Amino acid sequence: MQAELIFTGTELLLGEVLNTHAQYLGRQMAAYGIEVILHTTVGDNWDRLAQVLEAALKRADLIIITGGLGPTTDDLTKDTVARVLGLPMVVHEPTLQWLREFMTRRRAPLSESMARQAYFPAGAKVLPNPAGTAPGALLVHRGKVIILLPGPPRELKAMFEASVVPYLASLGNPGMVTRSRLLKVTGISESQVQELIGDLGGQGNPGIAYLAQPGEVHVRISARAADGAVAEQMITGLLEKVRERLAGYLFGMDDDVLEEVVGRLLAQKGLTCALAESCTGGLTAARLTSIPGSSAYFLGSIVAYDNRVKEKVLGVPAGTLQVHGAVSQQTAVAMAEGVRSLTGAHLGLSITGIAGPGGGTPAKPVGLTYIALATADGTSCREFHFPGHRQAVRQGAANAALNMIRLYLLARS
């Protein structure tokens, strides 16, 4: 089975938005053994979308179109598909009713533009939107399958997983399938990772690919075979070798995120943590609290951006700040112990550094960061030098801080 992906949105052509759908859907198609032969990105242009769709219908069996399902006048996808396939647009009553209730909850009337989201090409199977208001659609027309998905990435993924995955699975196994696993490491650079495991494989089948992320490196191991089980077997052997080599740095697999891994460990051990953040400015707390249920183990963070807050709230001695400076081991230790006693948390973690672009000196360059962890076993502090610009330093520092909690909890058990 051959597929084409069509991405709509002038914002994609203008480069205002990064197209992440191409990668997400590309991986999903590969996982289901569907060969994607072409991606096309077209603006919010009725005629051009129609031309692109007509051309795709000549080549592909499955066509996925993203974007243009919303309430506004530049949302043309459903009408264009209806026109190309020669189908009328008809109202889908359950969706209309759902939209009415949605707007009632928001104490607003159902506008005509909102109501447009309830109209679909005749014969379409309506795909509910678990993360937004615009439903998607699945059409089977003259043996071709056309799937319409919303543009916002969260909505697209939620709908794909809820409605499209079961459909693709029902198609059975049409050819070579790809399976892949993602290993996620932190505290090591991409080139260091390559030095550690480069000899185990590169492109090829099974293959190893590297993806550098802020503060992390993701290693992708993938294999293609006629059968999913065989592809998984091909991965397993290589996976174990890579795991061993990266053991000290590996924090998770596949969809794991570091803040969730740390949260699970804290919850398992019934421990609480609190933060004292300077250069990360709340970023570490924001990541920990992005996880549902984090209130079970996260008490709070003192974002002590100004030295007065370090002194007055965290009780860092004025002398320490004067003699050693805000970015010093001594201040980091005082911040960690300060927030631990202030909040009564089991773990007090502090981060103080120079995020840049300004504020660096030869003695204390941009990227220099001290991270201290205060626990019942005492207080430890580490010095880091994070490369890159302001956001990279902040992300690197947040990752290193979360990883310090992770390593402490693992060593403790």
Add this chain to the structure above:
Amino acid sequence: MQAELIFTGTELLLGEVLNTHAQYLGRQMAAYGIEVILHTTVGDNWDRLAQVLEAALKRADLIIITGGLGPTTDDLTKDTVARVLGLPMVVHEPTLQWLREFMTRRRAPLSESMARQAYFPAGAKVLPNPAGTAPGALLVHRGKVIILLPGPPRELKAMFEASVVPYLASLGNPGMVTRSRLLKVTGISESQVQELIGDLGGQGNPGIAYLAQPGEVHVRISARAADGAVAEQMITGLLEKVRERLAGYLFGMDDDVLEEVVGRLLAQKGLTCALAESCTGGLTAARLTSIPGSSAYFLGSIVAYDNRVKEKVLGVPAGTLQVHGAVSQQTAVAMAEGVRSLTGAHLGLSITGIAGPGGGTPAKPVGLTYIALATADGTSCREFHFPGHRQAVRQGAANAALNMIRLYLLARS
């Protein structure tokens, strides 16, 4: 002048690599007034690339092809272009010589595959690669311009800036140019924006397009004309109408971000702010501190995720928490006034709400959020209901909080 971008590489179709070229080149083209009408991504497949190129040659004046210039057997771009245009491949002696010297420095012989990088379609202008070994090429053939750029982003950007930018600049005004402005609003939904300005225009020239972002809506006004000044004039009239209609919600234009707008206002007025965050968990502070120089006006944030922190650090009365609950106007007010007096900031802003997915009740549903602002003029508090999932509620709350500071500072002047 109309352009198409063709991205080659099976890794893009498989989703192994995120296509960042689309955004980078899209922005560059827009900046030079070149209308990009289509992006196409094709695998390392000789015939399909040929078909895509032939179709593009019928539509576009300028075609940029990325990838497939390297030494390996799946690098087919130059040969395919030569075949489609009916040109022979010829050696470029300076490149061959440069490759010889390059390999000599590496104490390695010049392999045949490496040498392939010195061959180009006859008549091509060779574009040096400042960041790698594979040169690019620029061809003018029957009035069409075809530019070949390497796949690795670092190499592509270096070559584009060194060789393509001067070429595009030399074209002067190649025909119809596009100009666009982005208006950014917050505190209003995409469909509400459409209700307010939909009658002013949709597709067309000048045109209006809508882009929903977490907590924000972006409205793009674009116009095409034979001349940049004319296109800008076409925008200006519409822009003013849209500005008037959206006045209460408009926070910035083009590259403005809300946290930077708020920071600029605070700096201008010489005021400082501090936050007390519950449901946003540090997200608001992280956004404010993502702006270089924010230490001039941002003192810190008390992320009071746990009620003990609300009581002990912010001085929220235990009775208030017991009687009205953590998510209440009374608690929000006490948090804002608490952090203001604790830090001595001019502005104390608090956020407390139910981010979900858990914790909602009929009386206090997920999304309910109270935001209070304590200033020398007194304390105000607003109730919000943010739609969507945990991250959408958190982003919406952070935006509303930043916007409350913005509106206060504007009203004050």
